[in-house]
Amino acid sequence: MKTPLAFALAAVVLAALAAAPLFIPDYWTGVLLGMTGYVALATAWALFSGPTRYVSLATVAFFGVGAYTVAVLNEVLPYPLVLLCAGGIGAAMALVVGLSTLRLAGVYFVIFTFGLAELVRQTVSWWEVNVTYTMGRYVFLPFEGRHIYWQLLALAAVTLLISWAIGRSRLGLALKAIGDDETVAAHAGINVTRIKLMLFVISATLITLVGAIQAPRWTYIEPSIVFNPTVSFMTLIMALLGGAMRLWGPLVGAVPLFLLFEWLSVSFPDHFSIILGLLFILIVFVMPQGVLAKLEDLRGRGKP
Amino acid sequence: MTSFIAETAGAVRRLMTRGAAAALLASVASTAALAQDGDTVKIGYAVSKSGPNAGGSDMTVTPNYQLWVEEVNAAGGLKLPDGSQKMIEVIEYDDRSSAEEVVRAVERLATQDEVDFILPPWGTGFNLAVAPLMAKFGYPHLAGAAVTDKAPDFVERWDTSFWFMGGSVDYVDALTEILVAQREAGTINDQIAMVSVADGFGIDLVKAARPAFEAAGFEVSYDKTFPPETSDFATILGEAGNAGADTFVAFSYPPHTFALTKQAKVAGFNPPVFYLGVGAAFPVYPGIAGGSVEGVMSLGGIDPNNELTMAYRSKHEEVVGRAPDLWGSILVYASLQMLAQSIERVGLDKAAVANELSTGSFSTVLGEETRLENNQLRAINWIGQWQDGNFVAVSADGGEGKAAVKLPKPGWE
Numbered sequence: 001m002k003t004p005l006a007f008a009l010a011a012v013v014l015a016a017l018a019a020a021p022l023f024i025p026d027y028w029t030g031v032l033l034g035m036t037g038y039v040a041l042a043t044a045w046a047l048f049s050g051p052t053r054y055v056s057l058a059t060v061a062f063f064g065v066g067a068y069t070v071a072v073l074n075e076v077l078p079y080p081l082v083l084l085c086a087g088g089i090g091a092a093m094a095l096v097v098g099l100s101t102l103r104l105a106g107v108y109f110v111i112f113t114f115g116l117a118e119l120v121r122q123t124v125s126w127w128e129v130n131v132t133y134t135m136g137r138y139v140f141l142p143f144e145g146r147h148i149y150w151q152l153l154a155l156a157a158v159t160l161l162i163s164w165a166i167g168r169s170r171l172g173l174a175l176k177a178i179g180d181d182e183t184v185a186a187h188a189g190i191n192v193t194r195i196k197l198m199l200f201v202i203s204a205t206l207i208t209l210v211g212a213i214q215a216p217r218w219t220y221i222e223p224s225i226v227f228n229p230t231v232s233f234m235t236l237i238m239a240l241l242g243g244a245m246r247l248w249g250p251l252v253g254a255v256p257l258f259l260l261f262e263w264l265s266v267s268f269p270d271h272f273s274i275i276l277g278l279l280f281i282l283i284v285f286v287m288p289q290g291v292l293a294k295l296e297d298l299r300g301r302g303k304p
Numbered sequence: 305m306t307s308f309i310a311e312t313a314g315a316v317r318r319l320m321t322r323g324a325a326a327a328l329l330a331s332v333a334s335t336a337a338l339a340q341d342g343d344t345v346k347i348g349y350a351v352s353k354s355g356p357n358a359g360g361s362d363m364t365v366t367p368n369y370q371l372w373v374e375e376v377n378a379a380g381g382l383k384l385p386d387g388s389q390k391m392i393e394v395i396e397y398d399d400r401s402s403a404e405e406v407v408r409a410v411e412r413l414a415t416q417d418e419v420d421f422i423l424p425p426w427g428t429g430f431n432l433a434v435a436p437l438m439a440k441f442g443y444p445h446l447a448g449a450a451v452t453d454k455a456p457d458f459v460e461r462w463d464t465s466f467w468f469m470g471g472s473v474d475y476v477d478a479l480t481e482i483l484v485a486q487r488e489a490g491t492i493n494d495q496i497a498m499v500s501v502a503d504g505f506g507i508d509l510v511k512a513a514r515p516a517f518e519a520a521g522f523e524v525s526y527d528k529t530f531p532p533e534t535s536d537f538a539t540i541l542g543e544a545g546n547a548g549a550d551t552f553v554a555f556s557y558p559p560h561t562f563a564l565t566k567q568a569k570v571a572g573f574n575p576p577v578f579y580l581g582v583g584a585a586f587p588v589y590p591g592i593a594g595g596s597v598e599g600v601m602s603l604g605g606i607d608p609n610n611e612l613t614m615a616y617r618s619k620h621e622e623v624v625g626r627a628p629d630l631w632g633s634i635l636v637y638a639s640l641q642m643l644a645q646s647i648e649r650v651g652l653d654k655a656a657v658a659n660e661l662s663t664g665s666f667s668t669v670l671g672e673e674t675r676l677e678n679n680q681l682r683a684i685n686w687i688g689q690w691q692d693g694n695f696v697a698v699s700a701d702g703g704e705g706k707a708a709v710k711l712p713k714p715g716w717e
Binding site: 025026027030031034122125126128129130133134135136138140144145214217218219220222224225226228230262265266269270272273 | 353354356396397398400402403404405407408409411412414415416428429432433435436440461502503504506507508511529531
């Protein structure tokens with residue numbers, strides 16, 4: 001498909017999605033909201049982890065920091081500034097973390113990022129307990145589901161756009177080289193660490209913003225609510241299902257999985273975890289490269 | 305082999321699309337069914353059946369919902385103003401201890417299932433998460449298992465919200481009152497050793513306790529917060545024992561409450577006042593602590609001479625198969641009775657029911673004339689003590705359904 005045509009099509013779809021809450025009941029707006037949140041998370045996650053193949057479990061660390069920033073600042077600053085602060089804090093944190101850890105590789109990086117989420121959660125708890133003497137903060141912003149949905153939709157669109165732009169740039173090419181073989185990429189003159197760091201910061205900032213935007217939906221925020229590790233795992237699995245190496249991969253993974261979760265929790269509230277576990281096993285065995293790759297694979301085989 | 309994989313992949317894809325379609329269909333169908341289905345009262349709730357909140361839900365909230373529905377339906381259903389009766393139909397979801405899930409479940413109950421009433425989830429955080437939605441859709445919000453000092457503010461913000469468990473300040477004040485009386489009687493000195501769990505409940509109570517104890521002329525000579533994962537309290541108990549305090553206060557969660565009791569026994573730590581947090585009011589507490597817990601104090605308590613309370617307890621044991629806890633359960637159950645009686649008086653109109661809950665007087669397991677003050681239940685037993693195998697509600701001198709506190713606490717055996 002030609003690029004202008006693809007953009008026009010994307011704009012039409014986006015407009016239709018934006019108009020949807022005016023026509024559908026609140027519950028479906030809520031479903032769209034949750035889904036868009038995960039599309040943004042999975043796409044932002046894949047932005048860094050897809051090409052570099054650094055599997056990060058730190059998603060919820062940034063997501064939670066975003067939500068907490070809103071909880072702390074929502075009564076002292078106007079909302080747009082709060083979002084700006086959240087983005088800034090996320091970026092700064094990603095910079096510090098990235099500088100100190102992106103030289104780790106493979107399973108060490110996975111373990112570190114998982115630890116990071118817990119570290120941030122414990123640090124926030126410690127701070128609240130020993131310094132501010134509050135546990136649990138309130139977010140009273142006059143947002144309904146659809147307002148939060150629109151913000152998330154815009155963020156998801158921006159994330160996809162960034163992902164698209166990076167994929168076409170020299171940066172994207174460098175990333176692919178790093179993903180294939182870091183040593184070779186370094187010898188070819190690519191500043192590996194700087195590029196990884198840049199991507200990590202962009203990805204983490206977007207994830208932080210998702211948390212910040214979603215925070216007003218829960219009214220009450222405490223570490224155990226916003227640093228829920230399930231968020232990291234869901235994001236990872238959605239991106240992997242769709243295919244983390246492709247622009248639309250995370251979206252293709254997030255949408256059906258989210259609908260599936262929703263359907264499972266409505267229809268089998270008591271067996272949710274069991275069915276979910278079985279499905280994950282199935283996904284890993286049947287489509288280790290993701291749905292999109294599998295589709296291409298199948299189509300390719302059909303041809304003579 | 306490859307064709308097998310392709311087939312399976314196809315099956316998964318079909319399953320997924322069919323899943324989404326089924327969800328759509330089911331929601332359409334349920335809306336359609338409701339239009340013609342007027343013989344039942346639909347009551348929906350989302351509770352934590354899995355995840356970290358499952359224990360609390362399963363102790364205080366879910367069994368009471370089940371008990372109440374079973375009792376009402378066994379009696380022919382909910383009574384309506386015209387004398388007719390309608391059976392309760394329950395729609396139940398698992399929020400998996402996730403704030404986003406509980407919010408969406410309430411949206412689903414309100415706009416997809418279009419239930420007549422929604423019962424709240426367990427916990428302060430989750431009750432607050434759903435409060436704006438309950439208010440938006442006009443549902444009375446009977447926040448049963450939520451301790452918050454901000455209830456008066458919340459009532460103003462969401463005028464169909466009702467708060468049944470009081471706030472930290474209430475619990476701390478009840479304890480302080482007893483401590484002051486005991487100090488004047490010469491039973492205890494003016495030193496307090498206080499520990500608290502670094503989690504919502506512990507922080508909230510310790511924040512209320514520090515100024516309250518100080519204002520009453522006590523000195524907190526040992527003040528320590530411990531992480532929720534803590535399981536070894538030997539050091540904490542040792543330090544608390546050396547602090548020269550006659551009063552030991554722990555704002556703890558069940559695992560810590562049990563561990564503190566066992567380890568205090570082993571260490572022979574037996575201060576005149578031994579006060580613990582959540583868990584000491586569980587019926588299983590004496591069993592877990594292994595023998596005598598005489599004199600241990602905690603939040604909650606019941607009046608063993610109150611026939612209504614005792615009838616509720618035996619009914620709960622009969623239907624659910626185990627005894628309710630001795631703090632929140634009875635409050636949750638009373639809130640349901642008030643809902644049923646409001647419906648009997650004004651029908652199924654949500655606004656009318658909310659108004660009746662605010663202004664009416666009800667006959668509940670708490671008493672013949674239970675009423676709310678500014679949408680809050682205040683007739684709560686704030687503090688209890690294990691006396692002769694019962695966890696009874698106490699006050700400094702007794703009276704009004706409360707026993708007199710017995711201090712100093714006797715030895716562990």
